[in-house]
Amino acid sequence: MGGNMLFKKTIPILIIMILCTGQIYADVGDVVKSFQAPGNFPTGLTYDGKYLWNTDRKTDMLYKIDPESGEVISSLPAPGYQPEDLAFDGKYIWCLDKEENLIHKIDPQTEITVKTIMAPCERPRGMTYDGEHLWLSDIRGDELIQISTEDGTTIMSHKAPSGNVHGLTFDGKYLWASDRISNKIFLIEPETGYVIFYFESPDEFPRGLAFDGKYIWNCDYQSDSIYSIKIKDDNLFKIWDEKHQVMHYTEHVRNYGPGDILDLEIYMAIPHDRGNQKLVGDIKYSTAPDEFRTDQWGQEVAVWHYDTLKAGQTAEPTMSTECKLYFITYFVYPEDVGTLEDIPAEIKDKYLVNDTKFAVDNEFMQMAVKKAVGDETNPYWIARNIYQHIMEHMYYELAGGWNIAPTVLERGSGSCSEYSFVFISLCRAAGIPARYVGSVAVRGDDASTDDVFHRWCEIYLPEVGWFPVDPSGGDQEWPERQAAFFGSLQNRFLITTEGGGGSEYLEWSYNSNEKWKSKGKVKVQTEHFGEWSPAAKAEAGSPEQTATGDESQSK
Numbered sequence: 001m002g003g004n005m006l007f008k009k010t011i012p013i014l015i016i017m018i019l020c021t022g023q024i025y026a027d028v029g030d031v032v033k034s035f036q037a038p039g040n041f042p043t044g045l046t047y048d049g050k051y052l053w054n055t056d057r058k059t060d061m062l063y064k065i066d067p068e069s070g071e072v073i074s075s076l077p078a079p080g081y082q083p084e085d086l087a088f089d090g091k092y093i094w095c096l097d098k099e100e101n102l103i104h105k106i107d108p109q110t111e112i113t114v115k116t117i118m119a120p121c122e123r124p125r126g127m128t129y130d131g132e133h134l135w136l137s138d139i140r141g142d143e144l145i146q147i148s149t150e151d152g153t154t155i156m157s158h159k160a161p162s163g164n165v166h167g168l169t170f171d172g173k174y175l176w177a178s179d180r181i182s183n184k185i186f187l188i189e190p191e192t193g194y195v196i197f198y199f200e201s202p203d204e205f206p207r208g209l210a211f212d213g214k215y216i217w218n219c220d221y222q223s224d225s226i227y228s229i230k231i232k233d234d235n236l237f238k239i240w241d242e243k244h245q246v247m248h249y250t251e252h253v254r255n256y257g258p259g260d261i262l263d264l265e266i267y268m269a270i271p272h273d274r275g276n277q278k279l280v281g282d283i284k285y286s287t288a289p290d291e292f293r294t295d296q297w298g299q300e301v302a303v304w305h306y307d308t309l310k311a312g313q314t315a316e317p318t319m320s321t322e323c324k325l326y327f328i329t330y331f332v333y334p335e336d337v338g339t340l341e342d343i344p345a346e347i348k349d350k351y352l353v354n355d356t357k358f359a360v361d362n363e364f365m366q367m368a369v370k371k372a373v374g375d376e377t378n379p380y381w382i383a384r385n386i387y388q389h390i391m392e393h394m395y396y397e398l399a400g401g402w403n404i405a406p407t408v409l410e411r412g413s414g415s416c417s418e419y420s421f422v423f424i425s426l427c428r429a430a431g432i433p434a435r436y437v438g439s440v441a442v443r444g445d446d447a448s449t450d451d452v453f454h455r456w457c458e459i460y461l462p463e464v465g466w467f468p469v470d471p472s473g474g475d476q477e478w479p480e481r482q483a484a485f486f487g488s489l490q491n492r493f494l495i496t497t498e499g500g501g502g503s504e505y506l507e508w509s510y511n512s513n514e515k516w517k518s519k520g521k522v523k524v525q526t527e528h529f530g531e532w533s534p535a536a537k538a539e540a541g542s543p544e545q546t547a548t549g550d551e552s553q554s555k
Helices: 005-019 344-352 361-375 377-391 405-411 416-429 479-483
Strands: 031-036 042-047 053-057 061-063 072-077 083-088 093-097 103-106 112-117 122-128 133-140 143-147 156-160 165-170 175-179 184-188 195-200 206-211 218-222 225-229 235-270 275-277 291-296 302-310 318-330 433-440 454-461 465-469 493-499 514-535
Touching: 005 225, 042 093, 042 218, 042 433, 053 479, 083 165, 083 206, 093 416, 122 175, 122 206, 122 275, 133 165, 156 302, 165 218, 175 206, 184 479, 195 318, 195 479, 235 433, 318 465, 318 493, 361 377, 361 405, 361 416, 377 416, 377 454, 377 479, 405 416, 416 433, 416 454, 433 514
Parallel strands: 042 083, 042 206, 083 122, 122 165, 165 206
Antiparallel strands: 031 225, 042 053, 053 061, 061 072, 083 093, 093 103, 103 112, 122 133, 133 143, 143 156, 165 175, 175 184, 184 195, 206 218, 218 225, 235 302, 235 318, 235 514, 275 318, 291 302, 433 454, 433 493, 454 465
């Protein structure tokens, strides 16, 4: 069973870096050390304070391994017929056998099984010890189950982060879980089952996990490897998987008459570099904007002014942006976040204010935030509890119109913008600065058109900064998918807009907006759309024509 080439290339590069510099420059989720497992079918893993222990389902052996060298110090036969995972309780090794769903308590000094209990689930796979109880992952019931070491009685259970958890470990505060199908490793809060963050497994079939006080160890069933993984770093986020695109954004305003449109102004939000995106070269316009303005939130907009748009005429400016988009994931431990008192005054003054769509002081919203937050004081958990509360009380529905936050929450459904209004309102009511961002999204293929767009939120966490939260995207069943929208962004969004509420130019919209006066009866059609192309195949230039119809509009 050979490992994939990516994994095999990663290890020598890291080893060379360590040998040359004496330092480890790995990011969270990167491999620090690796060696081959003793057998070809490694499954379980644990750490006894000095040595790793690994099980192999073919040899039916437990191997005691020096984590520095990978050398097998000793071995002992498994008490069952198909050892699946291991846990260490400070004195004894617990061995989960999936053949008969039994958990054996072994004295590693005498090799005697001193106790056996029944697993309280049909398909247990992962196992760990939390200092008092055992935890199991059940792939039939999709649960993480805390059980008594006395007799296997279930103490509590949570929905598993995903559908194929085959490894578990405990780091003294949090659970870690590995999924062998999605190839992900999850950090889990054990009292709630919430996934705090996750990263991709370095190889294709992660099984048993262990914690040595600093690193997570994983044994991989496909590459027959055991490796340690970095789980904390001063760099709080990681970007990867670059997508190089060109986006042409068009605002289309057509006057069907018979009267005139007067003093038409079209505003386009101007994107800039952020953690998830880098602009390549200058932004181009089909016709030069008449001016640039900045609203009260610091959002810059390009402005086109049209004195008169007669019946049959169209105004159609286009903005073209070449950009590189990235996946971005934040690896934030809640205990590392500062307090509410640590938030800068200028951030509070700007992003805790009320506004019409938020209705922060509404009685229903005040009751909702108390229910969601309780007596929590940690800013991360305040925001996370609000996020979970919204998912429990709302479902996504694109029904048209943007209602105010209390109306949306009472109704129990909303669009991405309405989810954002509710989340921002509750966060501000709880003392967490919050704002929204708006984007043009790649829809499926890299060559695609977006006329729906997407809005989500950012919260200010002290010691972290602005942190992405998408409450409508995260409204999903699996904890993995919920976590994917709390501190992460996909590489398909070009953020154009940052706003804290109504804007003097964009109002409550994002990407673009228009304002006009009229003389006589007029019927006005407005369209907004972004056209995407891969940069290698696209021409960054924009259409030259900006007015169509019987006559040119006057500017």
